[in-house]
Amino acid sequence: MKPINKTVFITGTPGVGKSTLANLIEKKLSWHLIKINQFAKERKLFSGTDKEKGYKIIDLGVLCPEITKTISEISLDESAKIVVDGHLSHFCHGADLVIVLRLNPSILKKRLKKRNYSDSKILENLEAEALGVCSLEAQEIHGNIVHEIDVGKLSPADILNTVNEIINGEKSFPVGEIDFLNWIVDN
Numbered sequence: 217m218k219p220i221n222k223t224v225f226i227t228g229t230p231g232v233g234k235s236t237l238a239n240l241i242e243k244k245l246s247w248h249l250i251k252i253n254q255f256a257k258e259r260k261l262f263s264g265t266d267k268e269k270g271y272k273i274i275d276l277g278v279l280c281p282e283i284t285k286t287i288s289e290i291s292l293d294e295s296a297k298i299v300v301d302g303h304l305s306h307f308c309h310g311a312d313l314v315i316v317l318r319l320n321p322s323i324l325k326k327r328l329k330k331r332n333y334s335d336s337k338i339l340e341n342l343e344a345e346a347l348g349v350c351s352l353e354a355q356e357i358h359g360n361i362v363h364e365i366d367v368g369k370l371s372p373a374d375i376l377n378t379v380n381e382i383i384n385g386e387k388s389f390p391v392g393e394i395d396f397l398n399w400i401v402d403n
């Protein structure tokens with residue numbers, strides 16, 4: 217496998233550990249870090265507010281070209297490497313590799329309960345994780361550059377090692393091998 221060495225998108229359901237991993241990549245590997253939520257907030261890339269759920273809706277039609285442009289600008293430095301963190305990252309273009317972090321919904325539930333999320337928002341996210349929504353969306357858009365990692369038994373350092381192995385072309389985790397559908401049946 218050819219090493220992948222330029223731009224990595226980290227996506228997945230909220231709470232799976234994207235920011236923890238992306239911060240580690242920035243700190244340990246000295247990559248440029250683009251945090252989608254912060255990026256959208258700084259540039260006011262919102263199309264409105266979801267009245268029912270009470271959060272601002274990021275305008276993907278504006279966000280994605282801005283992300284692509286920023287990646288191109290950073291890439292003018294040929295040695296620069298970029299990590300893009302966010303559950304909307306996979307809707308944008310410019311990735312050499314897309315990593316979807318997957319987490320058993322029963323573990324994810326404990327993490328989301330610690331956030332100030334409503335019960336309906338927690339359930340919505342757990343169902344999305346059980347169904348593998350991010351992986352399916354990412355694969356539809358990016359094809360075989362998408363890999364998914366089950367992070368349930370991995371420390372952040374372990375996940376970073378696995379990502380490094382994928383980047384170096386030593387390991388491959390194609391979409392479709394992780395199955396959390398039983399969680400739906402059991403709940």
Ligand code: DAT
Nearest residue numbers: 229230231232233234235236327370371372
């Ligand atoms: P996300 O950015 O996907 O929303 P996060 O990085 O903020 O997720 O992590 C959510 C919580 O889970 C946070 O309290 C840190 C914890 N966490 C992240 N990665 C972990 C890991 N590999 N093992 C245990 N806990 C982890």
